[in-house]
Amino acid sequence: ETGVTQTPRHLVMGMTNKKSLKCEQHLGHNAMYWYKQSAKKPLELMFVYSLEERVENNSVPSRFSPECPNSSHLFLHLHTLQPEDSALYLCASSPRTGGSTGELFFGEGSRLTVL
Amino acid sequence: SQQGEEDPQALSIQEGENATMNCSYKTSINNLQWYRQNSGRGLVHLILIRSNEREKHSGRLRVTLDTSKKSSSLLITASRAADTASYFCATGANNLFFGTGTRLTVIP
Numbered sequence: 001e002t003g004v005t006q007t008p009r010h011l012v013m014g015m016t017n018k019k020s021l022k023c024e025q026h027l028g029h030n031a032m033y034w035y036k037q038s039a040k041k042p043l044e045l046m047f048v049y050s051l052e053e054r055v056e057n058n059s060v061p062s063r064f065s066p067e068c069p070n071s072s073h074l075f076l077h078l079h080t081l082q083p084e085d086s087a088l089y090l091c092a093s094s095p096r097t098g099g100s101t102g103e104l105f106f107g108e109g110s111r112l113t114v115l
Numbered sequence: 116s117q118q119g120e121e122d123p124q125a126l127s128i129q130e131g132e133n134a135t136m137n138c139s140y141k142t143s144i145n146n147l148q149w150y151r152q153n154s155g156r157g158l159v160h161l162i163l164i165r166s167n168e169r170e171k172h173s174g175r176l177r178v179t180l181d182t183s184k185k186s187s188s189l190l191i192t193a194s195r196a197a198d199t200a201s202y203f204c205a206t207g208a209n210n211l212f213f214g215t216g217t218r219l220t221v222i223p
Contacts, residue, residue: 002157033210042118043203043213056210090157101211103148106157 006107023091031096118212138204
């Protein structure tokens with residue numbers, strides 16, 4: 001148990017569906033992250049939120065829409081996805097001071113399959 | 116690219132042997148971190164080494180850092196079957212960037 005909880009753990013959706021991934025951290029951290037992990041590729045940093053403000057968006061397609069309502073919760077809203085978006089989506093949190101990142105605490109991931 | 120690159124991509128050893136994994140990176144760093152991932156699970160932080168440190172130990176783990184060569188190594192001594200996992204190095208100034216990892220298999 002890392003203190004970061006992701007739901008659902010598994011999700012299967014069609015290309016026209018709308019779904020959301022949820023992440024919750026109980027560690028008192030002020031930064032949260034979404035990473036995408038596809039087979040045989042480096043982890044891709046998708047979004048970074050620090051103190052509930054988005055500080056980084058690494059050119060992620062608009063079919064992925066993040067939301068950070070408070071420092072403990074992070075969502076990734078999904079709509080009109082493509083089969084190549086199938087991957088393990090990992091949420092992480094960390095203390096963040098002066099813009100630099102310390103140790104990341106990851107959730108167990110949400111395995112997404114797009115049909 | 117800010118990410119580290121791990122080498123080898125895969126490593127298979129017998130239980131009790133030592134496992135060494137390497138990481139190379141391209142940019143200046145404040146610190147370098149190593150993480151472990153069991154199949155299909157989240158990553159778990161193992162150790163952080165700062166740019167002014169050359170070696171760090173944690174249990175059976177030993178990490179070295181050579182900033183002149185922009186490289187780091189992770190040594191796992193007396194490996195166990197439970198060490199079977201993927202291992203990643205991570206670097207970056209403001210955010211952490213990961214490579215594709217080294218897949219370690221420890222055969223009982």
